[in-house]
Amino acid sequence: MIALLLILVPLLSGLATFLLKKEEQVRTWSLLAAIITFIIAILGVAVYNAPACWTFKAQWMGLLNSSFSLKGDGMGILLCMLTAFSYPIIFLATWTTAYKKANNFFGLMLLTQAGMMGVFLAMDALLFYFFWELALIPIYFICSQWGGEKRIAVTFKFFVYTFLGSLLMLIGILYVYSKTAGNSFDITAFYTATLSPKEQAWLFWLFFVAFAVKMPIFPFHTWQPDTYQQAPTAGTMVLSALMVKMGVMGLLRWLLPVLPVASYSWGDTVSTMAVIGIVYASLIAMQQDDMKRLVAYSSIAHIGLMCVAVFAEDKSSIEGVLIQMFSHGINILGMWIVVEIIERKFGTTKISALGGIAQKAPALTFFFIIIAFANIALPLTNAFIGEFMMFNGILGSKVTQYGIPLMATAGLGVILGAVYTLKMGRRVFFGTTNALTEKGTDIAFHEKAILTIIIVTILVIGIYPQPLLNSVEEISQSILKHSDVLYLLKKH
Amino acid sequence: MNAVILSGLLGVVMLFASFLFQTKEPVRITAIAGTLLLLIANVLESKGIHFFSINTSGFLNFGYYSLFFNSIAIFATLIFFLISSKDMQKVGGHYAEYFALIFFILTGIFLVTSFTNLLMLFIGIEIISIPLYILTGAAKKDLKSNEAALKYFLMGSFSTGIMLMGITLIYGATGTFDIDKMNLVALEKSHLITAGLFMLLFSMCFKVSIAPFHFWTPDVYDGAPNVFTSFMATIVKVGIFIGFIHLFNTAFDKVTIQWKVWMAVMAALTLFIGNITAVFQQSVKRMLAYSSISQAGFMLFALVAMNATSYEGLIIYSLAYCLATIGVFGVISKMTDYSFEGFNGLAKHQPLVALCVTICMLSLAGIPLSAGFLAKFYMLKALIETGGYLWLVIFGVIMAAVSAYYYFRLIQAMYFKEGPNNFTQIAAGEKYVLVAICILIVFVGVFPNIIFNWLYF
Numbered sequence: 001m002i003a004l005l006l007i008l009v010p011l012l013s014g015l016a017t018f019l020l021k022k023e024e025q026v027r028t029w030s031l032l033a034a035i036i037t038f039i040i041a042i043l044g045v046a047v048y049n050a051p052a053c054w055t056f057k058a059q060w061m062g063l064l065n066s067s068f069s070l071k072g073d074g075m076g077i078l079l080c081m082l083t084a085f086s087y088p089i090i091f092l093a094t095w096t097t098a099y100k101k102a103n104n105f106f107g108l109m110l111l112t113q114a115g116m117m118g119v120f121l122a123m124d125a126l127l128f129y130f131f132w133e134l135a136l137i138p139i140y141f142i143c144s145q146w147g148g149e150k151r152i153a154v155t156f157k158f159f160v161y162t163f164l165g166s167l168l169m170l171i172g173i174l175y176v177y178s179k180t181a182g183n184s185f186d187i188t189a190f191y192t193a194t195l196s197p198k199e200q201a202w203l204f205w206l207f208f209v210a211f212a213v214k215m216p217i218f219p220f221h222t223w224q225p226d227t228y229q230q231a232p233t234a235g236t237m238v239l240s241a242l243m244v245k246m247g248v249m250g251l252l253r254w255l256l257p258v259l260p261v262a263s264y265s266w267g268d269t270v271s272t273m274a275v276i277g278i279v280y281a282s283l284i285a286m287q288q289d290d291m292k293r294l295v296a297y298s299s300i301a302h303i304g305l306m307c308v309a310v311f312a313e314d315k316s317s318i319e320g321v322l323i324q325m326f327s328h329g330i331n332i333l334g335m336w337i338v339v340e341i342i343e344r345k346f347g348t349t350k351i352s353a354l355g356g357i358a359q360k361a362p363a364l365t366f367f368f369i370i371i372a373f374a375n376i377a378l379p380l381t382n383a384f385i386g387e388f389m390m391f392n393g394i395l396g397s398k399v400t401q402y403g404i405p406l407m408a409t410a411g412l413g414v415i416l417g418a419v420y421t422l423k424m425g426r427r428v429f430f431g432t433t434n435a436l437t438e439k440g441t442d443i444a445f446h447e448k449a450i451l452t453i454i455i456v457t458i459l460v461i462g463i464y465p466q467p468l469l470n471s472v473e474e475i476s477q478s479i480l481k482h483s484d485v486l487y488l489l490k491k492h
Numbered sequence: 493m494n495a496v497i498l499s500g501l502l503g504v505v506m507l508f509a510s511f512l513f514q515t516k517e518p519v520r521i522t523a524i525a526g527t528l529l530l531l532i533a534n535v536l537e538s539k540g541i542h543f544f545s546i547n548t549s550g551f552l553n554f555g556y557y558s559l560f561f562n563s564i565a566i567f568a569t570l571i572f573f574l575i576s577s578k579d580m581q582k583v584g585g586h587y588a589e590y591f592a593l594i595f596f597i598l599t600g601i602f603l604v605t606s607f608t609n610l611l612m613l614f615i616g617i618e619i620i621s622i623p624l625y626i627l628t629g630a631a632k633k634d635l636k637s638n639e640a641a642l643k644y645f646l647m648g649s650f651s652t653g654i655m656l657m658g659i660t661l662i663y664g665a666t667g668t669f670d671i672d673k674m675n676l677v678a679l680e681k682s683h684l685i686t687a688g689l690f691m692l693l694f695s696m697c698f699k700v701s702i703a704p705f706h707f708w709t710p711d712v713y714d715g716a717p718n719v720f721t722s723f724m725a726t727i728v729k730v731g732i733f734i735g736f737i738h739l740f741n742t743a744f745d746k747v748t749i750q751w752k753v754w755m756a757v758m759a760a761l762t763l764f765i766g767n768i769t770a771v772f773q774q775s776v777k778r779m780l781a782y783s784s785i786s787q788a789g790f791m792l793f794a795l796v797a798m799n800a801t802s803y804e805g806l807i808i809y810s811l812a813y814c815l816a817t818i819g820v821f822g823v824i825s826k827m828t829d830y831s832f833e834g835f836n837g838l839a840k841h842q843p844l845v846a847l848c849v850t851i852c853m854l855s856l857a858g859i860p861l862s863a864g865f866l867a868k869f870y871m872l873k874a875l876i877e878t879g880g881y882l883w884l885v886i887f888g889v890i891m892a893a894v895s896a897y898y899y900f901r902l903i904q905a906m907y908f909k910e911g912p913n914n915f916t917q918i919a920a921g922e923k924y925v926l927v928a929i930c931i932l933i934v935f936v937g938v939f940p941n942i943i944f945n946w947l948y949f
Contacts, residue, residue, distance in 0.1 A: 060941075061940060061941055062941055063941060063944050063948075129860065130860045130861065133859055133860040133861075133865075134860065134861060137854070137859060141907070144904065144907070144908050145907060145908060151908075152904055152908050156897075156900060156904070159896070159900065160893055160896060160897065163893050163896050164889070164890065164893035167889035167890075167892055167893060168886070168889060170869070170872065170889065171872060171876070171882075171885050171886060171889060174869075174872055174873050174876045175876055175882075177873075178873075178876055178877055
């Protein structure tokens, strides 16, 4: 029931939002809807956490053997929590941002949320595909209607990339479907489909491209910096904090276990691509003069590391990815909130045009520094746990021989990450004030409250990650069991 | 049989309607009521209630599948009348005759979907074509319309000639017109069969505008009056497709002549030409003409695959494609400027209409939750099940991504750009129909089982 509610509440409240007229009403209503969703998610974790509460199955397309099947496994619950947690924060953080036709904006935002929840919970390949696209369409409209100057072309590029990726995935889904016993779209049928290594080898790319575009992995990333820059900040938050997780989750749920042999044989290729992406994105991030683009490139680097860790197929690395998915969502959300505040206050995100904000806004600076530390994975912050486990897993990986070079190169990305993040902090917040930042004021109370929530989450997970670790243990073992090539070879 | 005779009679009734009624309102109401009657009669027949019992000497066979498709065709015509019949007044003075011609075309479609005898196929195609030539040239004072009609007539009669030649050759080899009885497998060494098969293939491809036989399509669709383009690009086209698959499945499925490879190559070519050319169009109407070519390329997947899924797929494709295209044309007929610029800012002036066009466009592009997605889904599924045409599947989805470009261009124009209001009045009734179309598109997209339950149970 929880699983169904998490989709239905945003869906229905989103549709209702379109009918509202006054902007004030719309904001309150959608914030309320987001908070209700969050409460449902909390209840689902704390009270009704029996598997039965997180499972829902109904007839859908009987003739195709596709059912409306939802289930929250460890990964699904974690990502639903992240989504449910982020939405009220996003709404509050952009509370004072004015939107033309606010009802459409917030309606589409809630529809996106419904789509993402569906992606995280769907246990039927066709249903997964439906939600995958359902999440894309509203965000396309959000970014094209409310974004910056070049928004239409940029967003369309994003759309075409993802659309082509998902269509290729559709071919893959259909092919696997035709090879399952009794033709079913159910995830267990997919896990037991009989696919020869040769078939897996090309099917792998059909699936991988779809996920790689969403994440994004080098060289499928070219849409991302432009879109992040041009989209309205609330849209960027959704894209970077939540939507990229759809790709990572796709890898873990729909790629590794479905095509284990191919994931093993292509693993090094993909990891190499991801590592190139990490270094490449970090180097570009160092040259950026725009905060938005810098954060966007840093996100590519972080996601690249997750991708390497996924294909290391080690218990520690998979758990690390799962935790990092959550942590990265929180951290990048914090980053965007700071960027959005700066943009709203000073009208620019150009690093060279800013400086000395710390003198005028000490509270903002304080929050930024904590978030920046989390972004570079300093110990005691949430990202440290995830990154540490990922590196540990990559190093100890049994499926790749290149654990050490991969780790070393990816580690370079972390060092570069510290360089550009701190450099941005220094140039934006410290130094002397200029004409623009002279008039700056500190942040308002509600902004302080939101940022406090963010850094409390960062620190709590950083200091006491045990509950999170427990929650992902079972699912990571299940993923590894299904994708264990050696085990599968023995079985045949 | 109900529908064939009734629609023929309705055609005659409509001819006389122009004498009986002085104003246009009763003519329209008669036509719509007639279509409704037709729909009921056809549905009753598929439930086993026959109004007429005529011995067709095995020339026609009204199976459940063809009756079901006929219901969809009549239903689409009904929607077409509801949304566009007022705009037919703008075309010319012979208001009632247009309806009569459309009923005659429907008769032809029923023959084409239910034939078992090649002569019936030929007669059906002719009954479809000749009224279409007239409708294309219906705007008598418009040079473009005249040109289109002439072009269509010349090219169309040429292709019909080829078809007749193909039928003759096959008759020469087998001694029968009956596609069930011709047992081509035993005779396939005969060159007559090979020649006849390809003549039939090419002439059918011409009728459904498959590249490289598509050259007439953009000019004719563009030149014909908007309302009639809507009709001929949708209902007529999918009707002939049903005949096409019936012919090739029954008569030629078992022969070893490699026509499927030809068809696959033509499908790829059609998708390529249709989509790439559509990208460069400035007029929405012309874009839709090319989009209809590319959609035909997708429908051809069903014939390449030739399995049970293709039959299901063609049904859902027909419905999805007809609904969306009729909806968009219904809006185009009410625009004073139907270039892409003309649609700029439509969302501001007519939010509901713009939303409906958006849903139609999403359906044509094949976005999930719309009927168009399931249509494409079934085509891909059919082809993957057959195996061996994976290159075509991948090429198809790449082209589907290209098609998103021009469909979304219209959405971008309506929502993200500013412009003057080029939209003339839309009657409240027509607005409801437009909304109903969109609801139906989404409904079929979410619960396709409804359609298939009707088809199977």
